[in-house]
Amino acid sequence: MxxxxxxxxxTLGPVTNDFPEGADSKRRGRATLKDVAHRAGVSVPTVSRVIAGNYPVALSTKRRVEKALRELDYVANTHARALRGHGAxxxxxxxxxxxxxxxxxxxxxxxxxxxxxxxxxxxxxxxxxxxxxxxxxxxxxxxxxxxxxxxxxxxxxxxxxxxxxxxxxxxxxxxxxxxxxxxxxxxxxxxxxxxxxxNEGGAYAVTSRLLAAGHRRILLFGGDVAHTTSAQRFAGYRRALTDYGVPYEKDLVVKAAFDRGDAYLRMRERLAAARDFTSVFALTDVVAAGALRALTEAGLQVPGDVSLVGYDDVPPATDLRPLLTTVHVPxxxxxxxxxxxxxxxxxxxxxxxxxxxxxxxxxxxxxxxxxxxxxxxxx
Structure with missing residues (x-):
């Protein structure tokens, strides 16, 4: 491969400023364990024991090492130690x-x-x-x-x-x-x-919201039902249609990548073919943003001409105008x-x-x- x-x-989170042992400390401008050991007149393992505090070291030796650590401004590489199975x-x-x-x-x-x-x-x-x-x-x-x-x-x-x-x-x-x-x-x-x-329950709930508002031709827009995320949302959509007595129509399902640009292009294509829907259930908020741009460019008002809902409740849900009705995922x-x-x-x-x-x-x-x-x- x-x-x-x-x-x-x-690495996410706080990381120290040290580099792995053996790095050129002069070029890096940072002390290594070898530098500390040389300054204290002890071995590298002894320095490691003092830093870790998990092995008895003579008090005089410990003080020499600690003095060298201070003088060289040594900072332990917590990340490297973690990857070796020590520390965090x-x-x-x-x-x-x-x-x-x-x-x-x-x-x-x-x-x-x-x-x-x-x-x-x-x-x-x-x-x-x-x-x-x-x-x-x-x-x-x-x-x-x-x-x-x-x-x-x-x-x-x-x-x-x-x-x-x-x-x-x-x-x-x-x-x-x-x-x-x-x-x-x-x-x-x-x-x-x-x-x-x-996932399915959220899709069921937001589709039901459209159905309760009187919509019967709801375009399911975005994703690919071969993937689990889209498949579960598709299942919720279909279950809501069934419960409201609305027949499922495969022509009202349009695939699009979970990407604003692709969603925009796919919605333009769909509008050019036919506007036989009164609402759109976009499978993510990002997809909804792309759809909204295409709808607006076509001279359609949201929600006056076409209602639009999304999924995820992340930006751009609160950045779009109108503000987007969506499903909150924790x-x-x-x-x-x-x-x-x-x-x-x-x-x-x-x-x-x-x-x-x-x-x-x-x-x-x-x-x-x-x-x-x-x-x-x-x-």
Whole structure:
């Protein structure tokens, strides 16, 4: 497999200013353990023992080392020590794209909880590529991460379940923990923690909001139902239609990437073909932003001509005009919960707890982008 630069870890949280031992301290301008050992007239292991405080050292020797540490302004490389299995532990996060607001909120929750528990946080980006995701997880296992947290929709097929089950068992044997966020469980007997949110329920609720306002032709816009995130939202959409006695029409489902630019282009294409809908359920707020631009450029008023709802409740939901009605997903709470369950599973509590499966709630945030449909014949 070719090298993938984005699979290398990025450290989140406070990091010290030291460099790995053996670096050119004069060029870096920072002291190393060797520099301290030379100044104190002791060995490098002795300096390490004094810093760690986990091994008896003669008082006179300890004072010489401490004096050298002060004089050289030495700062221990906490990150490097953590990766070698000493000092602060690490929590690894593997996500698809650091630019997404939902991912950013999730990462913030992880970093907050990891920091509160004295852990460093490592970040790897997969770009949505299963091979890169696998590479990143294996890298984090080699680095000795206490937990590896993975988020993002996937194609939930047999190959995926087999691959992730093997990863979960491998991490478990190494004393680590795999945590899947926003993804379904892998099945009985797999040592994995799952933190989900009520994805289908949120889609059902926001679709019902449109139906209750009188809409019967609701365009489901964005995503790909082959992936779990979109599939669950699609399921909620269909269930709401069924409960309201509205027939499902596949022509009212339009695929688009979870990207503002692609959503804009796909909506322009759909409007050029036909405007046979009175409302749009965009599968993310970013998709809604792209759709809104295309609708506005076509001379349509939201919500006067077309109602629009999104999903996630992240910017641009409160930046758009009109303000976007959307589904709130507790991404920060999901991140904090993932760290808590992973570390409480073993390590922090000193015992192995249950497998762990948490479902967090979602709810509709009502704003200004929904109104009754225009009179018949004006669509």
């Amino acid at each position: 070719p090298d993938v630069p984005s699979a290398h870890p990025i 532990g690490t929590v690894a996060l593997v996500l698809q794209d650091v630019r997404g607001e939902a991912f950013a909120q999730f990462a913030h929750g992880i970093e907050e909880e990891a920091s509160r528990r004295g852990r460093l946080c490592l970040l790897c980006v997969s770009g949505g590529d299963p091979d890169r995701e696998l590479q990143a997880v294996h890298l984090m296992r080699q680095q000795g991460a206490e937990a590896v947290i993975v988020i993002g929709g996937v194609v939930d097929d047999e190959a995926y379940r087999r691959r992730m089950s093997e990863i979960a068992r491998s991490l478990d044997q190494a004393g680590s923990r795999l945590v899947l966020c926003g993804r379904p469980p892998l099945g009985e007997g797999v040592p994995v923690t799952v933190v989900e949110y009520d 991404y920060e709470d999901m991140g904090r919960t993932a760290v808590r369950l992973a570390l409480d599973h073993r390590g922090d509590s000193g015992r192995v707890a249950g497998e762990g499966h948490v479902l967090l709630g979602t709810h509709v945030v009502v704003r200004d982008s929904v109104a009754p449909p225009p009179p018949a014949g004006t669509a």
